[in-house]
Amino acid sequence: MSVLDTVKHAEQTPDVELPWKALGLKEDEYQRVREILGRRPTGAELAMYSVMWSEHCSYKSSKVHLKQFGAKAPKTDALLVGIGENAGVVDVGEGYAVTFKVESHNHPSYVEPYQGAATGVGGIVRDIIAMGARPVAVVDPLRMGAADHPDTKRVLPGVVAGIGGYGNCLGLPNIGGELVFDACYQGNPLVNAGAIGVMRHEDIHLAKASGAGNKVILYGARTGGDGIGGASILASETFDATKPSKRPAVQVGDPFQEKLLIECTLEAFAEKLVVGIQDLGAAGLSCATSELASNGSGGMRVELDDVPLRDSTLSPEEILMSESQERMCAVVEPAKVERFLAICEKWDVIATVVGEVTDGDRLEIFWHGEKIVDVDPRTVAHEGPTYQRPYARPAWQDALQADDAGALARPATGDELRAQALRVLSSPNVASKAWVTDQYDRFVQGNTVLAQPEDAGMIRVNEETGLGVAIATDGNGRYTKLDPYTGAQLALAEAYRNVAATGAKPLAISDCLNFGSPEDPDVMWQFVEAVRGLADGCLQLGTPVTGGNVSLYNQTGEAAIHPTPVVAVLGVIDDVARRTPMAFADEGHLLYLLGETREEFGGSVWSQVVHDHLGGLPPAVDLERERLLGEILISASRDGMVDAAHDLSDGGLLAAVTESCLRGGHGARLVVPDGLSAFAFLLSESAGRALVAVPRSEELRFTDMCGARGLPATRVGVVDGQELEVQGEFAISLAELSEAHHSAIPNLLS
Template identity: 60%
Template sequence: MTVHNDTVDNAKATPEQEQPYRELGLKDDEYQRIVDILGRRPTDAELTVYSVMWSEHCSYKSSKVHLRYFGETMTEEMGAKLLAGIGENAGVVDIGGGDAVTFRVESHNHPSYVEPYQGAATGVGGIVRDIMAMGARPIAVMDQLRFGPADAPDTKRVLPGVVAGIGGYGNCLGLPNIGGETVFDETYAGNPLVNALCVGTLKVEDLKLAFASGTGNKVILFGSRTGLDGIGGVSVLASETFEEGAERKLPAVQVGDPFAEKVLIECCLELYHSGVVVGIQDLGGAGLACATSELAASGDGGMRVNLDAVPLRAENMTAAEILASESQERMCAVVEPANVDRFMEICAKWEVGAAVIGEVTGESDRLVIEHNGEVVVDAPPSTIADEAPVYERPFARPEWQDGVQEFGGVVKPATLAEAWLRMVASPALCSRDFITEQYDRYVGGNTVAAHYADSGVLRINEETRRGVAVSADASGRYTYLDPNMGARLALAEAYRNVAVTGARPVAVTNCLNFGSPENPDVMWQFREAVHGLADGAVELGIPVSGGNVSFYNQTGETPILPTPVVGVLGVIEDVADAIRHALPAGGEDVTLLLLGETFDEFGGSVWQEVSGAGLTGLPPRVDLANEARLAEFFAGNGEVLAAHDLSEGGLAQALFEMLLGSGKGAEIELSGVCDDAFTALFSESASRVLVAVTADRADTAVQRASEAGIPVAVLGSTNSSGEISVAGESISLVELAAAWSTTLPGLFDHAFAPNSPA
C-alpha cells in the first residue's frame, strides 16, 4: 500500500523537508513517537490527525493520571444506575420507570475570548450534540461564565458577545436556559470561562454509544457541509496560552447555525427511533479526525474512509483541512448496508445532507483514509484516539500557599445596613437579570423553576410528572485558598441546591478549569481538586458520571483562579411537589427557620472581596454528612413552603432573595444563630438552608430537623412592613432591590447588542 504526503505545495514536498509539527502543538519526542508508530515519516494528513487528537483538549494527556482516581474510588453501588459514564460523550443515569437522563458540561473558553459570540454559540451547539450522540433529546441548557472585573474595558467586549451567543443559539434551538452563574474576577480578564451544560432525556433502551462495529457497515457523515472554519479551533486553542499584550495568529473560531442544529436534532431522533443507527459520534473538537478515529478505535474492526465523498463548502480543501475542520452541526453514524436507504430517506425528509464516506472493515485496528485517489492516512486508530502520551507532570504545594491562608480578620462596617447594601450591589451578588433576560427560560413548556431558582427544575415525563433538578456551582476563590476543600464546597453547594427543591441528587458531572499543567503549582491545585471532588462524591454516595478538563487558562504567566465547576443532577418524582426558592407575592405570613450551623468563616467570602481585604484565609469547612442530612430532610417534605440555600453572601443574601417580590418584610432574631450579628448575616458557612413554613407547622419542622441531627434556629416571622428588622436596625426591601438591580445595567447598558454577532 502506497502512502503519500498530502502537502499544500506538492511540488516542493520532499522526504527531507522538515514537517511543522511544533507549530501544530507537538513536542519533539511526540513527533518521534508518531514516526515510531508508523514506521515512517507521517503524511501531512496523519501529522494533522495525531496533532489534534494528541492535543491537551482531546487526549487529557496531563490529567489522565489524576482523573483515574474517579474510577478508583467509585463503588459498585454508586455506579449501579449509570448506563454510561466517564469516557463517553456524556453520562447517562437510569432514573427508573424506563426513563434515563444524560447531562454533561464542557468548556469553550479560548474561542470565546477570540470571538465571543461564535465562541459561546458553538459551545452551546457542541454540548447539545454530545447529548444527542447518546440517543437523547436535549431538553435544557445552563451556563457557567467567568469574566474579568465587571468594569474592565475588555469585559465590555467579551461579556455582551458571549451572552448574545448563548441566547442566540439556545433560543433558536428551543431549549430553555434554566440557570447558571456569572462571576467576575481579575484573573479571568484575559481568559474568560464559558462552560456550557446540557441535559437530555431518553428511554433506557434508546441509549446509543460511539463505536464502529460490523464488517461492511457503512460510515455516514450527515449534517452541514465541511468548510474551513474552526480548523484546529478547540484542539489548538485549548492548548495555548494568550500572551499578554502580544498579537497572535489564531485559527478561525467555528461558526454555528442553530437552525441547522435544530433540524439535525429532529433528524437524529427519527433515525434512532427507526432503528437504523449502530453507532453514533458527534463532530466537535478535532472534527472528522476525532469522529473516525474514536469510532474505529472503540469498534471491533477497522475503518476505510474516502474524503472525496465528504460534502464540502470550500474548494480545494486538503485532506488535512477536511479532517481537522471543526465546522459545526455534523454527526457521523455507522449503519448496516440494509438500512442505508432508509437512513438517507429520513435525512432527505429533514433536508439534512448525508453521504456515505466509508465502511467498517475486517482490517483489525486499521484506519485507512483516501483522498484524490491516494492513501493519506494508514494508522492504528487506537494510537490516535487512545494512546496519546500520558504525562506525570510535576506537582507540589506552592510555597505561597501558607501565606494566602493567613487570615488578618474581618473589617466590619459601621452598620449592618451599610454592609448589606454594599453586598447586594456588588458585581458578585447583584442581579443577573440584565444577562438572563436574553435567554428563554420557559420555551417547551416543561420548565418548573429557573428564574432566581437554586436549581433549574424540569418535567421530563408528562404522564408521571417525574422531573429533574440541575445545578452547577464553583468558587475559584475558595479553591485558590484550599483546592481540595474548594472542590468539596462546589460539590456541596450544587448538591444542596438540588436537594432544597425536594429532588434526590443522583449523579455528578464536572468541568475542571485550570492554568498551565506545566506549572507544578497548577498541577497540585488540579490534583487536590480532583481528590476533593472524588472523595466527596464517595461520601455522598453519588457517582461522577463524566467531565471535562480545560487547561492553559491563563494570561501570560498568570493562571486563572482554579475553577472546578461541579454539576449535580437530582430526580423528583412529581414536579408538582417541587419546593420553591422564594415566597409568593401576597401570601400569608410565615415562620423563617435556619437549618445548619454558622461559624466565623470569611476566607474567600464576598464580604472579603467587597471590603477590599484581599483573598486570604481558609474557606468554609464542609462536612458532607450534613449535606446528606439536609437532602433527606427536604425529600418529600410537604410542610416546607420555600427553601433557599446559603452560599455566597450568607444569610443576608438568602433572606433578601427569599423575600424579594413578596411584598413582605421580616422581624429577625439572630441570637439562636451565633453571638455576633455581622457573622450571623454574612458568614458563608456551608450546609445551611433558609426555610419558610406556615406558623402552624413550624414546631413540626423544628422537631423533624432536630431528629435528623440538623441544628435549627427560629429566625422569626414575615410581616407586611416591607422592611427587614434585625439587631436594632431596619432596612427596606425596596432600597435593597434598587441597589441590587442597577449595577449591571449601569456598567453594560451601551455594550449589549442582543442576539446578534458582536
C-alpha cells in the first residue's frame, strides 16, 4: 500500500490494483466499495472498509438472525441502554445503573495466550468505561482443549496469567466464569471476557459525535504496529496451518496505562467535559472515527499526522488498522478542550486533538496535507454486507440424537457407583478450578461478597443500603451440539438459576455466541437454532438481551468447535447481607432437592468421563419451571428460610452436594427418594433443580411455600459428619473427596 494514494489520485486511476483480497475482502465486497464511492478506494479507505466489514466487526453473517433479540425483546422498565452501544445498561434501583458485556478474544489467545487474554480483558473494560461507568468486576468464561493434551499446558497457563495479570493490575476483582475442557477446542480455545460497571443514571454516555466545531481528541497510549488488523481480521477466518503466522496481529497490553485511562476518563465525565466517546478496540481508529461520525449529527475531519505514534514508519493505512491497546477517542466542545487536556496531563495520559466534527456528512481524513479518505461514515460503520448464509439441519444430526446415552452400561453395585462417582468428581470439568481462580484477586476493592466457586459472583453497589448485583456465565457445547435450540436455552436457564440461587433477581443478559465457520451450512444451522432458542427463552423469562458478541470461524481446517453460546445473566439483590452461599455451614440442616429428577444423561459429564460418549438428547428445558424455581430461591433467601443453595447442572446432584460439603467443611447423609435409582439420583443432569439446606426451624415454612407454589421439594438428607454417605450405596470421606476434587487440574498441568 502506498502512502501516495489520495482521493484525487484514486479518481484518476480507476484500474490500479489494490490488495483487497489480502485484507480479507471478497471480490463482490470490493466491487461494492467501488460502487459506494463511485471510484476505486484509496489505500486508506480500503484499509478502513476491510477491517470494518470483517466478520468480527460487521456481523455480516449473523445480524439478520440477531434481529430476533430486538423483535422478541420482553418489555421491562429495567433496560436503559440496549443493543447497539458499547455495552448494555440496566437500572438496578436507588438511582444506580449497571453496564455489563461479554466478548471473545479467541483466536488471538491461541496465537499468543498471555497477550491475547490480557487484551481481551482490557478491551471489555474499555467498553464499560465508554458507557460512563466505573468498572467494578470482571468474569472469564474459558473453553480449552483436552486437559491432558500437551498444547493445553501451553495455552491455559498463558491465558490464566494474562487474565489475572491484567485484571489484578487494574485492581478489578474476578468474580466468576467457567473453565471447560473438550477436545473440540484443541486448536481453537475460547477465551471470553466479561466486565461489569456501575454509574448513576445521569452519567450514561453514548458513542456519538455531535456539534459542528467540537474537537475529536485521541488519548491514551501511542499507536504502534502491534495488532494491525488484529481481532478484526484474525477472528474473521479459520485457522489454517498453510497460512503465514498471525502472531504479529496480536495486540500487546499495558494494564497500568489502562488504569490511568480509567481514572482520567471518569474525571472528565465527572466534570461534564465529554459530548461523545468511543474506545479503540477491534478496527482501532477506523472504528472509532466512523462509528462516532455515523452515530452523530454531522461529519468529521481527522488529521492523521497528529496521531501520537510509537513507530514513526507506520503508513496511514497501518495507523488506521492498528489495534494498539489502551486508547480512547472523545468528542469535546472547544471551550472545554483545555480542561480535558489538563486532566489527561494530570494522569500522565497522552492526549492530542486529531480532528473536529463538521457540519457535513462525510468522514474526511488527511495525511501530509492530502485527503486520503472521503467516505460516508455510515457505509463504513453500519452499512456493510449482509449475508443470508445457506443453512440446513446436518445430515448427521438424527443419528447423533438417536445414539441415546440411556443405553450406556451403568454401575451395577454400590462399589461401582462409588468408583464412578469419584471419576466424575475428579474429571477436569467437575473438579475444583482453584488452580485458576487462586491466580485472580477476587476481593480487591472490598465490595466482593460472593466469588468463585459460588454459583454467581456478587458485588456490593451501595455500602449504606447493601444494594448489590450478581452475575453468572454458563454454556454447554455438548448440549448445544445435540440440540442447538435447547442447548442455548439450557445455557440461559443455568445462568438464570445460578443468579437466583444466590438470592438475586435476574434482570438481563449479555451473550457471547461462539461457533464455527458460517460458510458451512451445518454450522450456520446450529447458529440460527441457538439464536432462535435464546431469543425465545429471553422473552419467556423476561430477561432482555442487552448486547454481546458473535465469534465465528472457530475451527481449524474442517473441524469446528461444538456450538458454544455463552450466556451471562445479571441480577439485582436489595441487600447483599441476605445473599445465599453454597456452603453447608451448620450440621443438622435438612437437605431438600427442588425440582424433578429424570433419566437424562445425553451430553452428561458421566457419559463423557465413563464412556467417552456424546449422543442422545440434552436434558429437557422448562423455562416456566426455571422461573418458578428462581422465585422460590429468591424468596427463601430474602426471608431467611435457607442457609445454603446450589444449582444442579454438570455432574448432577453428586457434584453439587460435594462442592457444598467441601465449601463448608461438613459432610452429608443422603437417602435416595422412592422411584429413583441411586445412579439417576446422583448423576442425572435434569434442569430446573437446586439443592438447598434448610434450618429445622424453617422446614415447615419452606415446604409450605414450595407446596403453595407447586414446586416439587423432596427431603433427601441432612448435613452431618465428615463424609458423604448415600445410604445403602457407599460413603466417601471429605478427605478423599477433597483429594479427588482439588488435585485433578494441578496434576494434569504439573
